[in-house]
Structure formats: C-alpha cells, structure tokens
Amino acid sequence: MHTFPIRSRLARGAWMAAAALWLAGCALGMRPDAPPLALRGAPPDALTQLRWLDRVSWGANASGQAEVAKQGLAEWMGRQLEPVPQPLPPEAQAQIDAMEIARTPVDTLAVALDAERKAADALPDEDQKKAARQAYQQHLNRLAREAQQRFVLRALYSPNQLQEQMTWFWMNHFNISSRKGGNMRALIGDYEENAIRPHALGRFRDLLGATLRHPAMLRYLDNAQNAANRINENYARELMELHTLGVGSGYSQADVQELARVLTGVGVSLQPADAPPPKLRPAIAADYRRQGLFEFNPNRHDYGPKTLLGEPIRGRGLAEVDEALDRLARAPATARFVSRKLAVYFVADDPSNALVERMAASFTRSDGDIAATLRTLFESPEFTASLGRKFRDPVHYAVAGVRLAYDGRVVANVGPMLNWIDRMGQPLYGHETPDGYPLHEAAWASAGQMNTRFEIARILGASGALLFRTDAKAPLESPAFPPLAESPAVREMQTGFGAGTREVLAQAKNPPEWNTLLLAAPELMRR
Structure with missing residues (x-):
C-alpha cells in the first residue's frame, strides 16, 4: 500500500502538495493506495489486454482499450477492484437525475404509493376505481422501468466497470422479482442502489445484512409475514440454500425452522416516519427498531431458545438475526459456495476445484472481502486461460x-x-x-x-x-x-x-x- 507518511523532517509544504496530488487523483478516479494486480508471465499483448477488458467490463471498446493501455493492465485492474466514485458522462447523469426513483427517497415513495392504492380502492364509482387502479399500476411500471434504464446507463458508461458487473452479479445472486405483486416495482431500484451497489466489492457479511434489511427482500420472500406462532420459512430456506451455504452443505430442515424463528418480527412498515411505534409490553419495548421501511417488531418475534448449525443463539431480539448472519457468512460452506459462483461467472461453467478452494481460502482469510476473493480469481492462470471463451448471457x-x-x-x-x-x-x-x-x-x-x-x-x-x-x-x-x-x-x-x-x-x-x-x-x- 502506498502512503504519504508524516515525518518531522517532512516540510509542511511538501506534505500539502502530496495531499493535493492524492485528492486530485481520487477526483479522477485514481486511487494511489489500490495495489496493482499481480500478473504472471510476460506482459500481456494488445489483444490479451482487450480480452481482459472484455471480461472485466461490460464490453470492450476503443476508449476502454486506450485507458488500459495508458494505465497498464495491472494498475487498471487494481483500480477496478478498489474503485473510488467517478461521474458518469453528463448526458447519462442527466437522464438518471430526471428519474422519480433518483429524486424521491424510497420510504417516501412507498408510503405515498400505499396511500394512492388505498384511495383508488375506496372510490365508490366502479369506472373511477378501475381508472385509478390502472393509473396506480402504470405508476409502478414507470418506476420499474426507471430502475432498468438506470442500470443500463451505468453499465454502458460507468468508469467503474467491475463494480457495475458485480452489482449485476449480486442482484442475480440475491434475486428478487419485480413481477411479484404489491409495490415490488417501486422498491427494486432502491434495493439495487442502496442494498447491493455500495457493497458489491466490499464485505460479504455487510452485503448479506443489507439485503436482509431491505423491504424488497422481506416482501419478495415473505418474511414480512413471518411471526411467532405463524412461521413462514421461505426466506430462511433461501437464505441458507441460495444466499450463503448452498445445497448439500450439511444444514438440516431443523436449521431452516430455527432460522425462520430467528427471523420472526423482521418486516416492513408503511407507516409514516413520524408515526408512533406499536404498543409493546415493557419487557420487550426496548427491542423495537425502525429504519426507513425496515421494522423489527418484538410483538411478532419468537423469544424462545434457538439452536442454529449445532450452536445456540445467544442474542436477544434483533441481535439474534445479526448473530445468525455472522454464523452463516463465516461458514466454510459459504466461502466455497460464493467462490464457486464467482468462478462460474468470471471463468468457466465448470471451474476447477483448485481455483474454487484458493478463492475460498482468500474469502475466509479476509473475512469475506469480495475484492480480495476476486483478486485471487483474476491472478489465477485459470482466469487468463479462459479469456474469450465465456459465453455472454x-x-x-x-x-x-x-x-x-x-x-x-x-x-x-x-x-x-x-x-x-x-x-x-x-x-x-x-x-x-x-x-x-x-x-x-x-x-x-x-x-x-x-x-x-x-x-x-x-x-x-x-x-x-x-x-x-x-x-x-x-x-x-x-x-x-x-x-x-x-x-x-x-x-x-x-x-x-x-x-x-x-x-x-x-x-x-x-x-x-x-x-x-x-x-x-x-x-x-x-x-
């Protein structure tokens, strides 16, 4: 890591100049402390560089080709793995800025849409009711379309191409569908923007927690209906099977049931932000949490003892959820499952076990650092050998x-x-x-x-x-x-x-x- 150490003999003017250069580099999207990728063998020729660009970005083009040639492939890859915010072209950003999903916070939008739906349902005239309901559906369709348009604009023009690739990858890994009923179409853009993209190259545990707390996931997998004495196992099952451990990793149906109990009370509130909390018994009142649309309602939580993956859950209330996520995110099976899926995406439909194990070791050693895991992948001979062979979806x-x-x-x-x-x-x-x-x-x-x-x-x-x-x-x-x-x-x-x-x-x-x-x-x- 390159730093600018302050020593007593370093003149103040020299330090200020160094700091100014560092800030200027960040403004241009250049991160001086981002280590370059360790490339093995002879320096890649122009065609090989282009194939790297084609795999890591959303598609090779002349401007990307020139950028890689100017920076050098190793430096360019280092900056892709540890990106700093960079602007889109003004014409693309203007299109995004004009979108309702960019101008209106999701909690404000969801509450307003809920009121719009209720007002339509309350109309006494059937023709008016039908027209109002149609307008409500069209509003939801516009919001979903905006999310699609914003994604495409960023995939086309973001300088941080790997971040956009990984945003798509994680949106697919933690999949939710806009076709589910309710207000899912209004939530999906914020799910990508605030649950997925900020963590796409960060720590897997942070990403897992962000998806769990987002109302889109809680609605899609029905955890908003999961309550003590009325257990819904949908989210607990997919959390283990698709998001973390993977099929055949050794967890049992009893583990699914216990995780579902841990997740009771984790749901969504469409009440205005200044609405008072629900009436709660004094013994559990302090456990209530509300952040935006996310709500942990102790009245709906199962406070009984629980055992997950052979170990007791020691927390209480929402702390049980964090304890369970820590356990799932740090399980060896999760390291292998996530690493294999990344290797399928970036290398081959059937990646070698040796590559997956090296990636899983990096995942575990770095406490689930996604960029560190990807660095192991990109530095592998298997990745280089696969260039130009991965079929485009x-x-x-x-x-x-x-x-x-x-x-x-x-x-x-x-x-x-x-x-x-x-x-x-x-x-x-x-x-x-x-x-x-x-x-x-x-x-x-x-x-x-x-x-x-x-x-x-x-x-x-x-x-x-x-x-x-x-x-x-x-x-x-x-x-x-x-x-x-x-x-x-x-x-x-x-x-x-x-x-x-x-x-x-x-x-x-x-x-x-x-x-x-x-x-x-x-x-x-x-x-």
Missing part, C-alpha cells in the same frame, strides 16, 4: 454490442436495448424464482436464441441510430449505422478471429452488412 450481449458500436456517444433512449434483452429471455429484474438467472452457456445458446441475436445484430448494425431517437416517429439520423470498422478495438479484435469469421466479413457488401456480421460473429458471443 443476453444482458452482456446487448450491453457489449452498444458499448462497442457507439463508444463515445451517450444513448438517449435505452428502450430498444431493454426490448432486445426481453426478447432474448432475460428481462432485468424479471426472473420470478429466487435462484436468479442461470450463468451457464447451455441456458442461452439455443438455435432460437441465436436467431434472435442475429436479428438484434442486424438492427444495431444497420439502424443503431434509433438509440438516439427519443420520438419513435422521428426520422433516423444519416447514416443510421455505427462506424464499427473504424474502431481501433474492432481492428484489434479481428486479429484473434478465426479464418471462417474473417472470410465471412470479407464478403460483406456494405458497412451495415459488415456490422451485422461482426456483431453476430461467434467471437462476439463470448467474452
């Missing part, structure tokens, strides 16, 4: 295509991209079951999927200007296709293409057809 395919085609231009309308992702079967926040979208090639490589991707390649390659048209009836700019052949990143990519792809590209009759064939090439299906 639909979200990665759509975002990578636009990043490559329109590098340097901010999309004005991400609607077509969202439609492409929907057509390929992976709508954002749309997976209805808590297991999240599959990460394996077999789930996305069907003949029907490839036909859809070819059609999307044709649209983007020949009329991609529709992404810059906010009015669907407005004429497209001319030319309506991106100058892909002029991209330095595309020229470098071609040096690694197979003979068959190069031959097909050489037969293209015009630039739009060349673009289409490039974007549909087998090499562009992988990262």
Whole structure:
C-alpha cells in the first residue's frame, strides 16, 4: 500500500502538495493506495489486454482499450477492484437525475404509493376505481422501468466497470422479482442502489445484512409475514440454500425452522416516519427498531431458545438475526459456495476445484472481502486461460454490442436495448424464482436464441441510430449505422478471429452488412 507518511523532517509544504496530488487523483478516479494486480508471465499483448477488458467490463471498446493501455493492465485492474466514485458522462447523469426513483427517497415513495392504492380502492364509482387502479399500476411500471434504464446507463458508461458487473452479479445472486405483486416495482431500484451497489466489492457479511434489511427482500420472500406462532420459512430456506451455504452443505430442515424463528418480527412498515411505534409490553419495548421501511417488531418475534448449525443463539431480539448472519457468512460452506459462483461467472461453467478452494481460502482469510476473493480469481492462470471463451448471457450481449458500436456517444433512449434483452429471455429484474438467472452457456445458446441475436445484430448494425431517437416517429439520423470498422478495438479484435469469421466479413457488401456480421460473429458471443 502506498502512503504519504508524516515525518518531522517532512516540510509542511511538501506534505500539502502530496495531499493535493492524492485528492486530485481520487477526483479522477485514481486511487494511489489500490495495489496493482499481480500478473504472471510476460506482459500481456494488445489483444490479451482487450480480452481482459472484455471480461472485466461490460464490453470492450476503443476508449476502454486506450485507458488500459495508458494505465497498464495491472494498475487498471487494481483500480477496478478498489474503485473510488467517478461521474458518469453528463448526458447519462442527466437522464438518471430526471428519474422519480433518483429524486424521491424510497420510504417516501412507498408510503405515498400505499396511500394512492388505498384511495383508488375506496372510490365508490366502479369506472373511477378501475381508472385509478390502472393509473396506480402504470405508476409502478414507470418506476420499474426507471430502475432498468438506470442500470443500463451505468453499465454502458460507468468508469467503474467491475463494480457495475458485480452489482449485476449480486442482484442475480440475491434475486428478487419485480413481477411479484404489491409495490415490488417501486422498491427494486432502491434495493439495487442502496442494498447491493455500495457493497458489491466490499464485505460479504455487510452485503448479506443489507439485503436482509431491505423491504424488497422481506416482501419478495415473505418474511414480512413471518411471526411467532405463524412461521413462514421461505426466506430462511433461501437464505441458507441460495444466499450463503448452498445445497448439500450439511444444514438440516431443523436449521431452516430455527432460522425462520430467528427471523420472526423482521418486516416492513408503511407507516409514516413520524408515526408512533406499536404498543409493546415493557419487557420487550426496548427491542423495537425502525429504519426507513425496515421494522423489527418484538410483538411478532419468537423469544424462545434457538439452536442454529449445532450452536445456540445467544442474542436477544434483533441481535439474534445479526448473530445468525455472522454464523452463516463465516461458514466454510459459504466461502466455497460464493467462490464457486464467482468462478462460474468470471471463468468457466465448470471451474476447477483448485481455483474454487484458493478463492475460498482468500474469502475466509479476509473475512469475506469480495475484492480480495476476486483478486485471487483474476491472478489465477485459470482466469487468463479462459479469456474469450465465456459465453455472454443476453444482458452482456446487448450491453457489449452498444458499448462497442457507439463508444463515445451517450444513448438517449435505452428502450430498444431493454426490448432486445426481453426478447432474448432475460428481462432485468424479471426472473420470478429466487435462484436468479442461470450463468451457464447451455441456458442461452439455443438455435432460437441465436436467431434472435442475429436479428438484434442486424438492427444495431444497420439502424443503431434509433438509440438516439427519443420520438419513435422521428426520422433516423444519416447514416443510421455505427462506424464499427473504424474502431481501433474492432481492428484489434479481428486479429484473434478465426479464418471462417474473417472470410465471412470479407464478403460483406456494405458497412451495415459488415456490422451485422461482426456483431453476430461467434467471437462476439463470448467474452
């Protein structure tokens, strides 16, 4: 770690200059104390650097290529692993700033929506009631659409590309679906913004706790209905099976039941922030907690003795939950389960046990530090050997295509991209079951999927200007296709293409057809 130690012989002016340089570097997104990645072997050539960029980011492009070349791959990776806040392009940030989800705190929004729903239900006239209920549903749809749009804008343009990759990964790992009833569509944007993104490269235990305390998770997995003498095991089961320990790790149905009892009383309140707490017995009144929409209601909690994973729970009230999460987050099975899933995402559908064990050791040694675990992954020979081979799921395919085609231009309308992702079967926040979208090639490589991707390649390659048209009836700019052949990143990519792809590209009759064939090439299906 590089620091600026203060010694008695260091002149005040020199110290101030050093501090100014450090702050300036942070303002530019450069973190002097972020250690570079330890790359083994000879320095990577230009094509290998591009393949690293294609895997770690949401898709390689010329501007990213230039940034990696300027900083050096090891330094660039170090800064991706330990990012500092960096601004989006002004045109992208302006789109986000205009969103209701960016302007209104989620607790204010949820309370207002609940009042809107109740007012619609109370209307005496059936036609008015139907119209009001429809307006309420449309409001929820707009909020969910804003969350999708914000995600895509950040994936396209954030300088902290690994953080955005990991935000998607954890959103999928701790999956919730906007298709569940109630106000889930209003909550999902805040879930990503405040439960997932801040912890995407931090400590797993902090991430686990943030997801547990978010009303979206508590509503999605029904823990808001979990109470003493009325136990709901849904969240407890998925917390162990999908979020931490994994299937076959040795926990029992009795452990699920005990964890469900620990989680009783953990729920959601849509009461205004200044509303008084519920009436509580003096013996448990001090245990009540309320933060935003999150509520721990002692009246609903099972205060009986509990044993989890062979050890008694010693805490009381909400402290029981933290004790249980500590136990789950630090279990060896969790280190292996999370490490394997990260390796599947970044390396191969069936990663080696040796790699997973090295990652799990880093996870355990660092107390669940996600960036430290990823550093072990990225420094592995298995990662380097896998470059260019990992199949893109639909979200990665759509975002990578636009990043490559329109590098340097901010999309004005991400609607077509969202439609492409929907057509390929992976709508954002749309997976209805808590297991999240599959990460394996077999789930996305069907003949029907490839036909859809070819059609999307044709649209983007020949009329991609529709992404810059906010009015669907407005004429497209001319030319309506991106100058892909002029991209330095595309020229470098071609040096690694197979003979068959190069031959097909050489037969293209015009630039739009060349673009289409490039974007549909087998090499562009992988990262």
